[in-house]
Amino acid sequence: MNLHLQNVKRTPIMVALMTGAFVATLNETLLGNALPVLMNEFQVGATTIQWLTAAYLLVVGALIPVTALIQQWFTTRQLFFISMITFLIGTIVAALAPTFMLLLVGRVVQAIGTGLIIPLLMNTLLMIYPAEKRGSIMGILFLIFTFAPAIGPTLSGIVIEALDWRWLFYIVIPITLLSFIIGYFYLVNVTELTKSKVDILSIILSTLGFGGVVYGFSATGNGGWSDPQVYWPIVIGSLALILFVVRQLRISNPILELRTFKFPMFSLSIILLIIVMMSMFATTTLLPMFMQSVLLVTAFQSGLTMLPGSVVNGLMSPITGKLFDRFGARIIIIPGLLIVSIALYLFTRFTLESTTLQITITHCLLMIGVALVLVPVQTYGLNQITSEYYPHGSAIFSTLQQVAGAIGTSLFIATMSARSRSHLAQSTDSNDVTQQLTASVAGYSDTFMLGFIISIIAVVVSLFIRKKQVN
Template sequence: MNTTNQVSPSDPFDLSNIKKGPIIIAMIIGAFVSILNETLLSNALPELMREFSVTPTTIQWLTTVYMLVVGVLVPVTALLQQWFTTRQLFLSAMILFLIGTIIAAFAPAFSFLLVGRIIQAFGTGLIIPIMMNTILIIFPPEERGGAMGLIGLVIMFAPAIGPTLSGVIIDTLNWRWLFYIVIPLALISIIVGAKYLKNVSEITRPAVDVLSIILSTIGFGGFVYSFSKSGELGWGNAEVYCTLIIGVASLIWFIIRQLKIKDPILNLRTFKYPMFSITVVLIVIVMMAMFSTMTLLPMFLQGVLLVSAFKSGLIMLPGSVLNGFMAPITGKLFDKYGPRTIIIPGIVLVAVAMWMFIGIDVATTTGYIITIHCMLLVGISLVMMPTQTHGLNQLPKELYAHGTAIFSTLQQVAGAIGTALFISKMSSGQKDYLTQSENPNDPTEIVAALTAGFDSAFTLGFIIVLLAIVVSLFIKRTK
C-alpha cells in the first residue's frame, strides 16, 4: 500500500536570511480566521435550531464535524509537509477555507451549511500544524516560548472570542453574517500569504502509506462519531457501539502499523520522550474542558438565565479578552521560569473554575458567571502554549512535524469528543430529571431539567480536570 516517488531529499533549507516577521504575520492572519470558526457558531446554535428545525444533538454536528475533520486530516499533514512547500500548503488551505465559507454563507438548508463547515475544516486542518512546525523551525528553543505565546494569542483568543462575536451578530444582524464577515479576512490572508510567505521546510518526499491514511480516517472518525451519536441514541444502540468498536480497532491497527513501517504518516516514536507524552495528556484534558464549556455556557445562559444571544456574548467577553492577553505573557514566563511554575497553577485554576460551575442555576448572577469564566480561561492560557512548547522542545528536529501533527490531531479530537460527551451528559441528565417529574410539560420543570443537565455535565468536567492535576505533578524542566 506504499507509493513512493523516487526523489532525493532536498538540501537542508537555508534559514540564515529568512525574514521571520512577514512569515509569522501571514500565518497569524490565516490561523486566526480559521480557528475563530471553531466556536463562532456557539451562540448561534439556538437560532440555527429554529431556522432549520433540528434538534440539539443534530445542531452540535456544526461544531463536532468541524473538529472531527480537522482531527482526521491533521495526521496526514506531517507527510504533506515533506511533499509540498510551506507556501503551497498554506495557500491551498486558505483557498479551501474560503470556498467552504462561501458555501456556508449562502446555505439554503442545513445539509449545505454542514458541507460548508466540512470544507472550512479541511483548510483549518492544514493551517494549524503548518504554523506550529514553522515556529519550531525558524526559532531556536530559547526563543520559542515567546514565539509560541504570540501564536497562542491566536489559538486561544480566536476560539474564545467566537461566542461573543456570534452573540453580537445574531442579535443585530442574522446568522449568515457569521460567514459574510469571514470572507474578506480570508481573502486578505490569501493575498498576504501569496506575497510574503516563503518555504521553510525540507522537501524529502517519503513513501505514502495509503492504508495508514485509511485507518487513521476510519479510526478517528468512528471514535468521535460514536460519542456524538450517544447523546441522541444512547450507548446501547447498535449504531453507537458498532462505530466505536470499528473506530477503536482501526486506531489500534493504525498505531501498530506506524510503529512497523519505515515511513509512518504519524511517527509515534515521539512518545518515547516522557515529557512529550505527559504534555499530550494534559492538552487533551484541557481541550475537552475548553471546547465543551464554550458550547455549554451559551446554552445555559440562553436556556436557563433566558438572556439574549447578544448579552450572552457580552458575558463571555471579559474572559475571552483576558485569555488573549495572557497568551504572550505566559510564553515569556515560560522562557524565564520553566514549565512547572506556569502549568501546575493553571491546571488548578481550571479545576476550581469547573467546580464553581457545578450548582449554577436560575438564581445565579451574571457577575458570578463572568468571574468563573475568567478564571477558567486564565487557567487555560497558563496551560495551553507552555505545555505544547515544553512537549515539542523535547523532540529532535526530524520529529517536529510529527510532534505538531500529534498535538493538533489530539486537540481537535479531544475537543470533538469533549463537546459530544458533555452534550450527551447534559441531555441524559435533562431526560432523567423529566422522567421523574410529575409534570414534565411545566415550563418551570423544563428549566429545572436543563439546570440538572448542566450540573451533570460540569460535574463530569470537574472529575476529568482533577486527573490533569495529578498528571501535571510529573512535569519537570529538561534540557
C-alpha cells in the same frame, strides 16, 4: 534550527501564517451563540446541531496527521494557498446553504483548510526560531489558537443580534482574502521537499478511527451507552486506531511518527493538552446554550457575557509564554490546572437564579487557567523531542487538540441532553416549564461535574512533570 534559516525574515512569515490561522481557528467556535438560532432555523435538536462544531474539529483532527506527510510534497507557499482557497470555498458554501446538510458540508470544507494551515504554521515557527525563543513565540501563537476560538461565541452573539446568521460567514470572507494577499507578498518556502510515498491505508484507518470514536460519543445523547449506534462506532473506531498505531510503527514512511511518544514528558504533555482542550471547547459550547435556553438571555447578551474571558485569555497567552521561558513548566502548569478545576466546580453550582456576572467571573477564571496550561504544556512537550520529530510532534499536538475538542464537545453535550431528560423524567409534571428548566440546570450541573472530575485527573498527572527540559 538549520543554519540556512537563520537569516529568514521571520516577522512577515509569522504575519502571513497567523492571519490565516486566526480566521481558520475563529471558525471552530464562531457558531457558538448561533446554535440555538440554527436549531430553530433548521428544526434539529442539540445532539444534531453540535455536529457543526464537532464535525469541524473532527475533520481538522483527522486531516492534521496527514499534513506531516503533505509538507514533504508541497512547498510552504503552495500549502498555504491550497489551505486558504479551500477554506474560502467552504465559507461561501456555508454562507449560502439553504439546508442543514449543506451548511454542514460547508463547515467540513472549511475544516479541511484549517487542518492544513495549523500544522504548517506550527512546523514553520519551529523551523525558523531557536529553542530559547520558542516559549515567547508559542505564547503569541496561542494568542491565535486560544483567543480566536474564545472570541467566537462573543462575535457570533453580536452578529446574530444585529444581522442574519449568514453574516457569520460573510464577515469571514474579506479576512480570508486579506490573509491570502499577505501570504502572496511575504510568505517564503522554509521546508525541504522529499516527496515520501503516501500510505493510503494509514489515512483511511486514521479517519475511520477518529471519526468512529467522535461519532459514538456524540450519539450518547440520543440513546445512551447501550445504544448500538453508540458502542459500535466507538468499538470500530478504537480498533481502527489500534491498527493505525501498529501500521505506523511498522512501515518505513508513517504519516505520523508515533515513536515521538518514546519521550515520556512529551506523552505526559499530550495527556494534559487533551484534558484541557476537552474542557475548554465543551464549556465554550455549553455556556451559550445554558444562558439562552435556561437563563433566557439573548444571543447578544450571552456573547457579551463571554467576552471578558476571551479577552483575558488572549492577554494571558503571550505572558505565559514569557513566564515559561523564565521559570519552566511545573510552576505554571500545576497552578493553571488547579484554576481550571476550581472554575469547572463553580460551574456545577449554577442555578436558575445565577446571574450573567457570575458566569462572566467564572468563565474568566477558567480562561486564565487554560492560558496558564496550553502554552507551557505544548512548548514543554515539543522541547522534549529532537528536531527530526518536530513536524510529527506538532502534528500530534494539533491532531489531538482538535480531536479532544470534538470529543469533549460531543461528550459534554450528549451528557447534558441525557442527564436533562433523566431529571425531567423524575419530575412530577414534565410539561411544567419551571420543572423543565430545573431539569436542564441539573443536566448542566452533572455535565460540568464530569468536567471537574476529568480536570482533577489532569492535576494529578501534572505532578509528574520534570523540571529539566531536553532541548
